[in-house]
Amino acid sequence: xxxxxxxxxxxxxxxxxxxxxxxxxxxxxxxxxxxxxxxxxxxxxxxxxxxxxxxxxxxxxxxxxxxxxxxxxxxxxxxxxxxxxxxxxxxxxxxxxxxxxxxxxxxxxxxxxxxxxxxxxxxxxxxxxxxxxxxxxxxx
Numbered sequence: 001x002x003x004x005x006x007x008x009x010x011x012x013x014x015x016x017x018x019x020x021x022x023x024x025x026x027x028x029x030x031x032x033x034x035x036x037x038x039x040x041x042x043x044x045x046x047x048x049x050x051x052x053x054x055x056x057x058x059x060x061x062x063x064x065x066x067x068x069x070x071x072x073x074x075x076x077x078x079x080x081x082x083x084x085x086x087x088x089x090x091x092x093x094x095x096x097x098x099x100x101x102x103x104x105x106x107x108x109x110x111x112x113x114x115x116x117x118x119x120x121x122x123x124x125x126x127x128x129x130x131x132x133x134x135x136x137x138x139x140x
Contacts (some may be wrong), residue, residue, distance in 0.1 A: 001013065001014060001015070002014075002015060002017075004019060004032055004034075005139075006031055007129065007137070007139065008030070008031075008046070008139055009010060009031065009044075009112065009136065009137065009138055009139060010135075010136075010137050010139060011132050011133070011136040012131075012132065012134050012135040013034060013128075014128050014132075016036055016042075017034045017036045017042070017128070017132075018034065018035055018036070018088050019032065019033070019034055019035065020033040020035055021033070021104075022131070026047065029038060029045040029046060029047040029080075030045050031044050031045060031046050032044040036125060036128075037043070037117035038118065039120055039125075040115075040117070040118045040119070040120060040125045041116070041117045041118075042114065042115065042129060042132070043114075043115050043117075044112070044113065044114045044115075045112075045113050046110055046111065046112050046113075047076060047110065048109055048110055048111075049092060049106060049109065049110065049111040050109070051106065052113070053076065053083060053104070053106055054074045054083055056085065056104060056106065056111070057074065057076070057085045057087075057104075060074075060085065060102070060104065061074055061087070062098060064089045064091075064100070067091065067093045068091070068092070068093075069089040069090060069092075069100070070089060070090045070092075071087065071088075071089045072088045072089060072099075073086070073087070073088045074086070074088075075087075078113075079130075079132050079133055079134060080105075080135070080136045080137070080139065081131060082105050082107065082136075083105070084103050084104055084105045084133075085102070085104040085123070086087045086101075086102070086103055087100070087101070087102040087104075088100070088101050088102075089102075097119075097121075098117050098118060098119050098135060099116075099117070099118050099119075099126075100116070100117055100118040101115070101118070101126055101129055102113060102114065102115045102116075105108070105138075107137070107138055108138075109131045112133070112136075112138070114129075114133055114136070118128040124136070
């Protein structure tokens, strides 16, 4: 396992995942991008927010549905000793069909969104993603 640390957050990730250069030009809130081959991509963003988990869950579900996605599961969970939203959806575009797995945390006026986009039907990438999220810490 390797450790990703921005000075504000930290998490561990498996050796087969590679840290990519975060595209902060098109997404200035991006704090991490990791990939495993061409079929798996994790993006993590963080920004100040005045919302709460209840309201953001509705917003997120509406955004996925508006983009043509099918929500498979959307729940409130406790992971990494924090309350979070856990969402699983499927996106089917003319170019590609993929699953999205998302965890959303809101702590001290900041929102942290971790999203896995994957073509892996074996569940291995999803399991690794969950392990990454379980190691997520907000540094003080």
